[in-house]
Amino acid sequence: MELLDGKKVSTEVLNEVKEKLSKLDKKLGLAIIWVGNNEASSIYIKNKLKKCEELGIDGKLYHLEENTTEEEVINLIDKLNNDDDVNGIILQSPVPKQIDIINCFNKIKPSKDIDGFSNISLGNLVLGKPSHISCTPKGIMKLLDYYHINLEGKNVCLINRSIIVGKPLFNLLISKNATVCMCHSYTNNLKEISKNADIVISAVGIPKFITKDMLKDGAIVIDVGISRVDGKVVGDVDFANVLEKVSYITPVPGGVGPMTVAMIFDNILENIK
Ligand code: NAP
Numbered sequence: 001m002e003l004l005d006g007k008k009v010s011t012e013v014l015n016e017v018k019e020k021l022s023k024l025d026k027k028l029g030l031a032i033i034w035v036g037n038n039e040a041s042s043i044y045i046k047n048k049l050k051k052c053e054e055l056g057i058d059g060k061l062y063h064l065e066e067n068t069t070e071e072e073v074i075n076l077i078d079k080l081n082n083d084d085d086v087n088g089i090i091l092q093s094p095v096p097k098q099i100d101i102i103n104c105f106n107k108i109k110p111s112k113d114i115d116g117f118s119n120i121s122l123g124n125l126v127l128g129k130p131s132h133i134s135c136t137p138k139g140i141m142k143l144l145d146y147y148h149i150n151l152e153g154k155n156v157c158l159i160n161r162s163i164i165v166g167k168p169l170f171n172l173l174i175s176k177n178a179t180v181c182m183c184h185s186y187t188n189n190l191k192e193i194s195k196n197a198d199i200v201i202s203a204v205g206i207p208k209f210i211t212k213d214m215l216k217d218g219a220i221v222i223d224v225g226i227s228r229v230d231g232k233v234v235g236d237v238d239f240a241n242v243l244e245k246v247s248y249i250t251p252v253p254g255g256v257g258p259m260t261v262a263m264i265f266d267n268i269l270e271n272i273k
Pocket of ligand 1: 162163166184256257
């Protein structure tokens, strides 16, 4: 069994980003829009801003009140779209109910849509055209590539169909000639599908959702889920018990999470390549 060490790989990616940034004659800027006070968001945002500081990127937080209207968010996006000192815009999810987040994502200029959630970015991905690819799927692909895991002809059980994880990842995996079965809460025979899979990717958000009996011997397991149990961050996989069965597995924390953060900065750099 080998760990897919997202901490190590993301550090290498960020070192490369730092080196490339040091050769630029301009400081890059990242704008983060946070509406409301979601607790998990505050932690993610803090991490992103900390990384900006480490990398010498001008990270700016625009923290808006819980009762902010969609129009106000869009006005801010417009302003940031036209600001040459801003190279990437992140609208932190979730947003309060009165705001249609997809509408807002679609207002972000494609070149600054470093999360890759707009219709244009997702459409280009489906069409196989260049675009910013959302950070979690891109980070997973980078991790698999780093460990020379060949996807061609592999059966993948992907448990998630969100636009943040499942839908972009599905497209990336099929572009590498994997056979992907996309599962969700209405899937009837999940265990049958996962047991037949060479690679199981779980992004459900339920601790110990993936158990030993759901995997075949030698399976590769990518654990995207993030939950908190007794104040500790855990993934979807019953980690200790599946270890004897898997060939590769991502730990939580230290797997997909750090890769996601690293890809934000990889995507910002893409703008100036
Ligand atoms: P989401 O939109 O709620 O997606 C959860 C997915 O799991 C949905 O597709 C849902 O199916 C499916 N699901 C729920 N219960 C299921 C069940 N019993 N059997 C099979 N499928 C089931 O959430 P998300 O934003 O994609 O995030 C998913 C998880 O990944 C969360 O834990 C989140 O914190 C984590 N995450 C981690 C990172 C990272 O960097 N590590 C990044 C993003 C997200 P339906 O579509 O039918 O509802």
